[in-house]
Amino acid sequence: MSQDVNVFVEIQNDEIRKVTPQLVTAGRPLAEARGGKLRGILIGKGSERLAPEAAKLGFDHVVFVDDASLAEYSSEGYASAIVGAMQELKGVLLVGNTSIGKDIGPGIAQRLGLGMVSDVVNTESTGEKPSFKRPIYAGKAYETIEIQEEDYVLSIRANSYPSAEPSATAAEVKKLDIPLGAEKLRTTVKEVVERAAGKVDLTEADIVVSGGMGVKGPEGFDTLRPLCDVLGAALGSSRAAVLAGFIHPSHQVGQTGKTVSPSLYIACGISGAIQHKAGMSTSKCIVAINTDPDAPIFEIADYGIVGDLFEVVPALTEEFKKLLS
Ligand SMILES: Cc1cc2nc3c(=O)[nH]c(=O)nc-3n(C[C@H](O)[C@H](O)[C@H](O)COP(=O)(O)OP(=O)(O)OC[C@H]3O[C@@H](n4cnc5c(N)ncnc54)[C@H](O)[C@@H]3O)c2cc1C
Numbered sequence: 001m002s003q004d005v006n007v008f009v010e011i012q013n014d015e016i017r018k019v020t021p022q023l024v025t026a027g028r029p030l031a032e033a034r035g036g037k038l039r040g041i042l043i044g045k046g047s048e049r050l051a052p053e054a055a056k057l058g059f060d061h062v063v064f065v066d067d068a069s070l071a072e073y074s075s076e077g078y079a080s081a082i083v084g085a086m087q088e089l090k091g092v093l094l095v096g097n098t099s100i101g102k103d104i105g106p107g108i109a110q111r112l113g114l115g116m117v118s119d120v121v122n123t124e125s126t127g128e129k130p131s132f133k134r135p136i137y138a139g140k141a142y143e144t145i146e147i148q149e150e151d152y153v154l155s156i157r158a159n160s161y162p163s164a165e166p167s168a169t170a171a172e173v174k175k176l177d178i179p180l181g182a183e184k185l186r187t188t189v190k191e192v193v194e195r196a197a198g199k200v201d202l203t204e205a206d207i208v209v210s211g212g213m214g215v216k217g218p219e220g221f222d223t224l225r226p227l228c229d230v231l232g233a234a235l236g237s238s239r240a241a242v243l244a245g246f247i248h249p250s251h252q253v254g255q256t257g258k259t260v261s262p263s264l265y266i267a268c269g270i271s272g273a274i275q276h277k278a279g280m281s282t283s284k285c286i287v288a289i290n291t292d293p294d295a296p297i298f299e300i301a302d303y304g305i306v307g308d309l310f311e312v313v314p315a316l317t318e319e320f321k322k323l324l325s
Helices: 019-034 047-054 075-089 099-112 218-231 239-243 309-324
Strands: 005-009 038-043 061-065 092-096 115-120 131-136 141-146 152-156 172-175 207-211 234-237 264-268 285-290 303-306
Touching (some): 019 038, 038 047, 061 075, 099 152, 218 234
Parallel strands (some): 005 092, 061 172, 092 152, 285 303
């Protein structure tokens, strides 16, 4: 039994993802309540290179598993590496509720024989046993789940916690030798073909500007792009806009798309169907621009603008340009 709390340090395109310092914020009080340490676990071929950077994120310790079989992400390979690490380190494991975290979290929990709570937005326990809050019914309600055992796995929704301040002193870094080897994996990633991504990652963005059927066509998104550029925002969309062929599916926010939780979500020409709200209702501030004053999106909006997005968005862009220049 270990009191420690371990955080999976997610790496993407040779960089530590923004969700990691948020997990440090979420994990620190859990580690303190257990009287344990907070540890970062890096996985991947060449992960040693990023260990010094991880060591300054606010962890007490950092370990890395560096193996040739982890050159490309695979759920089997990464899960095996983390399970191997956790069998040695023990304790609690936190992962981001990112596509990778969602992919490997449940399998790791099952292999370690631990309970798991996914998509957690609040880790403050309400009773004697650890309990965690998560949205359910497409964000219409929250439930609190109590864990009966000492150790568990959590996936934490991105942007639910602020990023921890980097620490002045670096944590101790250690290599973990976990026997892996490509021959043990039943699947091998042969090739990854990357699509040209947007400038800002949607799931980690602090500001998201999204368009729906109100943009009228693919070129309608060109009205939103300058606003994204001025605000440093990621571009999102409703599913209807995706199905209509206005924009690539990777931009879709919602129940069957991406879950976002930015500081600011600007919904342009989106009616606010429950399936769309499921992916964005935990945004800290929601601004809705819609010609229909009765659009359901206004029910959850902090600020509503009843108007034509083709007039409102360029006007907003100009004002933000002046304010932010
Ligand atoms: C199983 C399932 C899963 C789904 N998953 C998702 C999902 O993940 N994400 C998602 O988004 N949807 C999802 N949907 C679809 C969802 O139910 C809605 O159909 C969709 O969200 C509607 O998209 P929209 O708001 O862009 O379009 P609409 O509902 O057609 O709304 C368009 C809005 O634009 C406004 N508008 C029109 N012109 C202008 C203008 N010039 N300026 C300003 N406003 C204007 C209109 O007043 C209207 O409110 C799912 C549905 C199902 C059944």
